[in-house]
Amino acid sequence: MDVHVQGGPAEPFLGARDLFSTEHDLKRPVTVRVREDPDERTRVSHSDDAHRLTISRQAATSAMARELALHEYAHMHHHECGHPSHTQSTREAIYLALAGRSVEQRKLTHCYQIANHMKDVYADDIWMPVVPGDKLVPFLEASLAAAVADRPGDPPTWDRSTSSTRVRQPSEPAARLTPAADPDITAVNAAFALALCERHDLVETDHRLYDLAHAAAQDAESVDLTEFKRHFAALSPEPDESEFRKALVDVTRAYAGGGSRAAD
Structure with missing residues (x-):
């Protein structure tokens, strides 16, 4: 290298x-x-x-x-190898999942974050067997604790003038009006953290991460923590393109597929 x-x-x-x-x-x-x-x-x-x-x-x-570098090298490895998680168009899968539905802009933005989590699962599958996960667990715990503590007293407010079914690219700024962590995506992040730890046997079931995840889930009534943990933890180690696209479509619909109006 x-x-x-x-x-x-x-x-x-x-x-x-x-x-x-x-x-x-x-x-x-x-x-x-x-x-x-x-x-x-x-x-x-x-x-x-x-x-x-x-x-x-x-x-x-x-x-x-060092761990961040290993993680990014793993993404590069998947990119070179043409791994489906790194070649599948996220935009294409999101439009496929949400066709004919009206979805809040914040939810669409979160769908990109969730897709990135799925890529991260596969990147972590590459580097985590190389080094111990003793630094990663405290990092996940601290990040989740900060997000749970930062939750708003009321549901987060977004600029409704930007709400549409146009999928905003991750590089575009969100139009959020409150600085607090969004409870819905915090709960999904918690599910991702648990899935990652369980996928690599990093924690016992009485670890504080589970208590934090439970607190995050209580703040997000529309997010099923167990369902999203299953989505991440059950990702096939060696998916083909069709299998990964289905997984991405399924998790997108689980998070943002509840709208009813026709898409623009």
Whole structure:
């Protein structure tokens, strides 16, 4: 694996490279660009002859830097191998799932996040057998605890002028009017965290993560925590394109398929 780091510490990314290459390889070189913007965190782009990882300095110097790098290398690996989770058009699957239905803009935005969770499941299947998950569990726990604590006293408010069935791309800014965490997607995130931990046997059933997930589920009456945990945990290790598309359509309908008006 050929990894070049620009603008920040090289050790986490080179260390991750050495670990990753014990089990897998990347044919294309990787350029890591460390940026000052704390909101950048991680962003990956691909071309026919290279991969590029852009990451914030905050993330690149954090205790999770090596694990973040391993995670992104796994995404690159799936991209090179043409894994269905990384070749299936999310936009296409969402339109297929929600055809003829009217869905809130926030729900459509969340559908992209849920699709990303499904990609993450497959990326984590690649790197998690390489290193222990002792850092990941506290990270998931802290993230979920912060989201549960940040829940609004009333349901989150969104600018209804943007509500439509046009699927907004993830790069477009949300028109949210309140800063608090959205209870619905927090509950789905909790289901993802539990599914990930159970898929890789990272926690016992009495772990605090289950209590946090239960609290998140209580704040989101329309989200069935058990159902979404099953969606993530039951993803086939080696799906074909049709199987993954069906899984993505099913989870999209489970989350946002309740509308009744015809789509625009």
